[in-house]
Amino acid sequence: MDLRRSLRRWAYARPRVLVTDMPGHDVLRWQVEAELDRRSWAYATSPADTDVLIVLGEPTGELSDAIDLLWSQVPTPRHTFGCSDANFLSRRLDQAIEALANSTTADANRQTEDDARARLASAGLADDADASSSAGQDMGGHAGDDMGGHAGDDMGGHAGQDMDEHAGHDMGGHAGHDMSGEHTGHDMGGHMGHDMGGHAGQDMDGHAGHDMGGHTGHDMDGHAGDDMSGEHTGHDMGGRMGHDMGGHTGDDMSGEHTGHDMGPGHDMGGHAGHDMSGHMGHDMSGPVAGLPMAQTAQDRDGLDLDVLSVALGPVLPGWPTGLVLRAQLQGDVIIDAQLSWTSGADNEAGDIPGPAQARALDHLARFLVVAGWPTQARQARQARSGLTSSDPAVRARAQEAAVRVARGVRHSRTLAWSVAGMGHLTDRDPERPDDVLARIRRWCDIAAGTSDVAEPGPVALPTLASALEGSELATARLVVASVEPKRALTRVEGVRTGA
Amino acid sequence: MLAVLSLLGVIFALGLSVYATSAVLRDDRIGAVALPFESGLRPTQHAVSRYHVRWYAVTLLFLAFDMEMIFMYPWAVVVADMGAGAVVEMFGFLGVLLVGVAYVWREGALRWT
């Protein structure tokens, strides 16, 4: 066993580290990264790649939830520690190796598929709260809406309507609507960011996959008594509640559903005696695992294509911690972007202190990670660390290194070719850098410390979000990495741009 | 053929021994189930979907050339013996294909972002 332990200690002597920094802890992050670079430890790109999770500062609110979820995704052996100052940092990293080497069977990540599903289901409330506030809408108001008013409404001709106007509209009320008209491009984006576009010209039979997931608090009792026969086809109540009502073709739903409690968290498995024969082969629990499939929406050519709701952030390497991009993706193209700060990351305390040159180098380093240039990123980090040293000789060397990095990045024709022409911010001010390359070159000038270029100001989230729309995932990452997103005092700042 | 089959056998043996070593050494033999990584948030949909690839036009162009390669491998072996005629024929054919490339390029199909 001793042999085994020394083998483990050797194997884990260079663990891969995921560093998450709470807002306002940038200088601490610099210190941690300097120590990690000194030890040649690798930076993890995802939880699966992680051995040690270091949390800088005290996570609160949604950031805390995000880190919990992240931790559940890390395979064992694993170790995590929080850090609010750089005292004993080296010793704590040594302890991390010890902990990894000494981990036992009992420490293994025991999360099973059921746990994962439970985690998914438990997301409902937290995520809803987040989405509704980021869209500036109160989703709670949906529950208990009068559905009678909608009954018999002709929904035909709601072409291209944005659900922002449907504030307070109860989706439950769609039961009994004549949905067989032109439901073209009906965009539910504002509601939870689900895009219901692409229901073009379909009658309700084609509404398979109609996703009402996440409408926690939705009252399905209202369906009782509605004549839903033949109209409620394929209405998917799945989503976070974990039940899929897809494929109720031809069922007389009114008879079946009367008195059924369809409230949040209700398990469809409990519908004993429910006639499932008409469910058209939809599995109520199995392969979908509590998650709906992608929706469809029209692309710019009017083709019906799958649209995937994806979140980037709040905790993603090379990404400003706490920033959340809720994107609708067709392939890797963002057709709709909402940006917001999660609670706990939204105040001005997130501004980075420290000398402007070091800040610029930090910015460059993060950009270079995203741009896939790890060697230059390391040199930028090392120059940044050296600049804050108390030893003048170290500072002088760091200054040389900073100039070298800045020159290397600024004059890289490959980088210029690779990122050219992307990320024009909408307010085209000639005074201000306009695209990714111009902004990065400006950061380079500041990083070199040889000119007195003013720091680019932070970019407001609405501006940034509209620059992301229509770009692909890789471009969006580069654009976000090239700016400093403006932190707002409240999350109402969060914006959505229409598709 | 026997050689390559035995190499395949050795590779499988190597693979099995890697699996076995790992199974013996690691603590956890069951494995964990995690939600797919979405930056600390729960996924809201299954990621597997009909992924829209905007470069599908390039795949067609690629197929045209890929078929052509099948002729080019045997051609490569005999071209020195066949003489200048074979060179003219093959590169004449490639020239026609390159006209296609030029057309596709002009149409902007090689750029989709």
Next chain:
Amino acid sequence: MPELAADVGTLASTWGVLPAALVVAAVGVLLGVLVSAADRAVVTGQGVRAGVEPLRSGMQLLLEQRRRTLAPDRLLWRVGGAAVPVVALLSMAVVPLAGRTLWSTSADLVWFNAMEALLWAAVWLMGWGPNAVHSLTGGYRFLAQGLAYELPLMFSLITVGVAAGSLRSTDVVAAQDGLWFVVTMPVAFVVFVGGAAAFAFWGPFAAPTGADIAGGVTSELSGLDRLLLLAGRAVFLGATAAMAAALFLGGDAGPWLPGPVWHLLKTVAVVAGLVWGGRRLPLLRPDRVVELAWVVLVPLTLLQALVVAVLAVSGFYA
């Protein structure tokens, strides 16, 4: 064209089938270690001390828990991951070691090409398998990248075949008796080595595993499964470096030292050049690379093939 197919025999016929296969697989693994050590040395700036790091990382991944995601396509995911090291080592069957290959056919170069082409399927399956968006994006990025690198790579292999008048690896080495092919086909050489980086999704061509998509196809992999993919990719890079040394740099030809030592030195030189050059560049986005490949590289490699074909017809390589 002279009869070059002087039957040098195969490794299998000299050493016996099983020992030869064992040696070839072992050399493949060692080449993989060499590549990852060189890569680690450059990326972390550790220099030669990084030599042991690939072994350490490998052991660490062996010790690590495996994981899967919610509702994955498990079969395809694992098949894709295991396929990468398998095809990488299978490609070693036609790489000359000590002047001979394990397996000698009239279409060795096609075999090498075919093994590399199987990565299209393997990497895409890796991306599809875990039902995760970053992974899926990575898988499709690889396909887009494939549209860029595949044809120039194939043209450079064909160029070699034209000059040698044979697709047999040992014939190609023998054909460079007087002059290394790199002299008359520098473009093909650079494209071949660059193509290796591209199909092994490494360095500037690492978009399928990019940091901007949380590691892409590797983003949901841990433990053994991650090891197999990373090792497979390193072995493939090593095998391609050895193949490049054989196809363009005269293989084991060289004065004073024994042949295998020369081949090893040339392979190390190719690896060093690849890592040094590759890590000087940022990630090349597949969407930009595709245009460059079709508009510049395809015509350029065809021009290279034309020049070599004319030389071959005029008896230059005879």
